[in-house]
Each structure stands twice: as C-alpha cells, then as structure tokens.
Amino acid sequence: MxxxxxxxxxxxxxxxxxxxxxxxxxxxxxxxxxEAEEFILEGEDGDATVQCICKDCEQSLDRFPDYYSLQKWLQ
Ligand SMILES: [Zn+2]
Structure with missing residues (x-):
C-alpha cells in the first residue's frame, strides 16, 4: 500500500x-x-491518493487568487 x-x-x-x-x-x-473524503481518494488496491497542489499551480494561485477563490487548499 x-x-x-x-x-x-x-x-x-x-x-x-x-x-x-x-x-x-x-x-x-x-x-x-x-475533509478526508474530499482530499483523499482510496484506490481499490488500498492505495491512497492525496489531492494537493504542486508548486506550479501554487504560483498560479498566488498570481490569480480570484480564479481559485472558491477552492479550499492544503498547504
Ligand atoms: Zn499542479
């Protein structure tokens, strides 16, 4: 896992x-x-995928905060 x-x-x-x-x-x-239901996807094999944000998208978020304003983020 x-x-x-x-x-x-x-x-x-x-x-x-x-x-x-x-x-x-x-x-x-x-x-x-x-929150776990929203951010963590559990695969059939028992693996978990955590949905977060990469550096590139984080920078976009900094530049265009309005575009993402309705989203919630993990740091
Ligand atoms: Zn990204």
Whole structure:
C-alpha cells in the first residue's frame, strides 16, 4: 500500500510514500472525516491518493487568487 500525493489541478504526481493507507494519510494531514473524503481518494488496491497542489499551480494561485477563490487548499 502507498500514499500518493497528486496535484488536483494538473494531476502531476508530487510525491509518494511507499507505505501507508488512506487512514494514515488522514492522520498525517490531521484531516477530519469530511475533509478526508474530499482530499483523499482510496484506490481499490488500498492505495491512497492525496489531492494537493504542486508548486506550479501554487504560483498560479498566488498570481490569480480570484480564479481559485472558491477552492479550499492544503498547504
Ligand atoms: Zn499542479
């Protein structure tokens, strides 16, 4: 099982932990149940994908905050 970190905008894989599960990702990120449902996708194989934001998209966000203003972000 693994935890993958993927940008929710451009779908670039940012990083990967070769161990862990959706529950562990939730604990690591200190997310509540509802946030976890929004940000963590659990695969059929038990892998978890955490939707976050890559550096490129983060810069776009800084430049065009209005465009993303309705979105919620993980740091
Ligand atoms: Zn991105």
């Amino acid at each position: 693994a935890i993958r970190y993927r940008c929710r905008h451009c779908e670039t894989e940012i990083g990967r932990l070769p161990f862990g599960s959706a529950d562990e990702a939730r604990t690591l990120l200190r997310l509540g149940e509802e």
